[in-house]
Amino acid sequence: MTQPASPAQQGQQDARPRPDSSPGTRKSGQTDGGSPLRTLWARADIRTLSLLGVLAALIVVGGITKPDEFLDTRNLQLVLTQSSxxxxVTVGMTFVITSGGIDLSVGAIVALASVWATTVATQEYGFGGILFTSVLVGVGCGLVNGLLIAYGGMVPFIATLAMLASARGLALQITEGRTQVVTVDGILGLGERDSYILGVPPLVLVFAAVTVIGWLVLNRTTFGRRTVAVGGNAEAARLAGIDVRRQRLYLYLLSGLCCGIAAFLLIILSGSGQNTNGNLYELDAIAAAIIGGTLLSGGRGTITGSVLGxxxxxxxxxxxxxxxLQTDVQQIAKGAIIVAAVLVQRRTASTT
Structure with missing residues (x-):
């Protein structure tokens, strides 16, 4: 008859090294300790590495087809600025999709925030007034979405679709179809090369800060774990003590906040506010999140993958x-990438 292990023996057993379950490790649980590169590869996310490979391939293609123009420092700065x-918006969308939701209104919210923040009355308050109005309008729209979905019981698709139509209509009403030119020097100055910090545009720095904060919140906080839990199984999350409705409200507030920040960046970039701003942003943000590895059904999200997308x-x-090249060819290429990403997701899900 075997004797139960003593507490000391149990502690020794628990202290023993356990097999590493990360992808790419050997079945015995040991990696080649003599090769740091192999260790890094074993711990890395294959999807992220694949996206980096695609991005590197695109850079090579651009360098071959238009070496002087594409590899020019100003063009690379432009690519990063346009990505910002x-x-x-995609960072906020990633949180929403991870929770099992969707937000079709992000582009319209960006448009509404940008035109509301660039009215003559708002510009009288200067830099602070434009920034505050952009963020406030974004958060306000996110609050409406969150209340309708979390406490009103509306399907996210319908609620955000209604916000899309309403926000676009209100933006058109405010501008009366005209472009609102920004006259605040503090805003216009941020778009000039003199404001670059070590060659990096301010918009890119804001984008980097939002990305880092989003990654930390999703991967290192209780809020992020609750978001994943709600997306994986909302009923199980509720039984575990998570207030699912409140969590969803917070997520749409976060999405609205990101839209407000994006609207402010767009005002800096274009020096104006237009009701056509943010056109198709919702599709681009969803597509970037999906090809980055965020599951459309919820339960898994990656900020790093979304940014690479x-x-x-x-x-x-x-x-x-x-x-x-024609715009239609460009749209076809994007569509093909989205389809390929979804097929990869389905194949990955079926093998896990």
């Missing part, structure tokens, strides 16, 4: 523009 606006789409657009 939709990238901030944004960079891939922006680089494709830039390469097509430099080579004077």
């Amino acid at each position: 606006v939709i990238g901030v 944004v960079l891939i789409f922006t680089t494709i657009t830039n390469i097509f523009a430099l080579n004077n």
Whole structure:
């Protein structure tokens, strides 16, 4: 008859090294300790590495087809700057999709926030007034979405579709179809090269900050774990003590906040507010999140993958523009990438 292990023996057993379950490790649980590169590869996310490979391939294609124009420092700065606006929106979208929701209104919210923040009355309050109004309008729209979905019981698709139509209509009413030019020097100055920090545009720095904060919140906080839990199984999350309705409200507030920040960046980039701003941002943000590895059904999300998805789409657009290719071909290429990403997701899900 075997004797139960003593507490000391149990502690020794628990302290023993356990097999590493990360992808790419050997079945015995040991990696080649003599090769740091192999260890890094074993711990890395294969999807992220694949996206980096696609981005690197696009850079090579751009460098071959238009070496002087594509590899020019100003063009690379332009690619990063253009990625910043939709990238901030995508960070918020990633949280929403991870929770099992969807937000079709992000582009319209960006448009409404940008035109509301650039009215003559708002510009009288200067830089602070424009920034505050952009963020406030974004959060306000997110609050309406969150209340309708979390406490009103509306399907996210319907609620955000209604917000899309309403926000676009209100933006058109405010502008009366005209472009509102920004006259605040503090805003216009941020778009000039003199404001670059070590060659990096301020918009890119804001995008980087939002990305880092989003990654930390999703991967290192209780809020992020609750978001994944709600997306994986909302009923199980509720039984575990998570207030699912409140969590969903917070997520749409977060999405609205990201839209407000993106609207402010777009005002800096364009120096104006228009009711057509943010056109199709919802599709670009959803597509970037999906090809980055965020499950459309919820339960898994990756900020890093979403950002790489944004960079891939922006680089494709830039390469097509430099080579004077038709927009329809560009849209077909994006569609093919989205389909391929969804098929990869389904295959990955079926093998796990």
